[in-house]
Amino acid sequence: MSFAQxxxxxxxxSEEYAARWRSINNTDAxxxxxxxxxxxxxxxYALQSFSNKWTNATTLCVWSCLVPIFTGLIGALSPESSGFxxxxxxxxxxxxxxxxxxxxxxxxxxxxxxxxxxxxxxxxIIGEQPRHRGSVQ
Numbered sequence: 001m002s003f004a005q006x007x008x009x010x011x012x013x014s015e016e017y018a019a020r021w022r023s024i025n026n027t028d029a030x031x032x033x034x035x036x037x038x039x040x041x042x043x044x045y046a047l048q049s050f051s052n053k054w055t056n057a058t059t060l061c062v063w064s065c066l067v068p069i070f071t072g073l074i075g076a077l078s079p080e081s082s083g084f085x086x087x088x089x090x091x092x093x094x095x096x097x098x099x100x101x102x103x104x105x106x107x108x109x110x111x112x113x114x115x116x117x118x119x120x121x122x123x124x125i126i127g128e129q130p131r132h133r134g135s136v137q
Contacts, residue, residue: 040067062105069095 024030044067051060072095075086 059106059109062102062109065098065102069098 024033048060048064072086072088072092076088078085
């Protein structure tokens with residue numbers, strides 16, 4: 001796919017293609033691009049690495065599904081003059097099943113962890129006191 005994009009980049013000489021590149025040559029577009037790169041790449045992966053220390057990969061993966069929802073809310077709540085404002089549309093109702101799914105998976109994961117805590121196969125999470133076999137809880 002990227003090879004095809006490189007071919008398209010150097011072979012297409014149409015005015016429409018050049019106009020698309022010129023359209024990002026303004027302050028609002030460059031700030032938006034900078035925000036997207038910093039927040040979606042740098043901040044997201046830094047927070048993900050930090051969070052992975054305190055929770056398991058399944059929980060982290062499920063909760064990462066909420067990133068586009070929070071992005072849409074931030075866009076809707078930002079002032080119109082900022083250049084980041086996005087109107088809420090009916091398409092954002094798609095967030096409802098995503099949020100419901102995250103809640104269901106989180107609840108199921110909590111139940112599984114509670115069962116595991118009560119069993120002898122439990123390995124403590126960072127910060128918890130280790131439990132010795134045969135100890136009374």
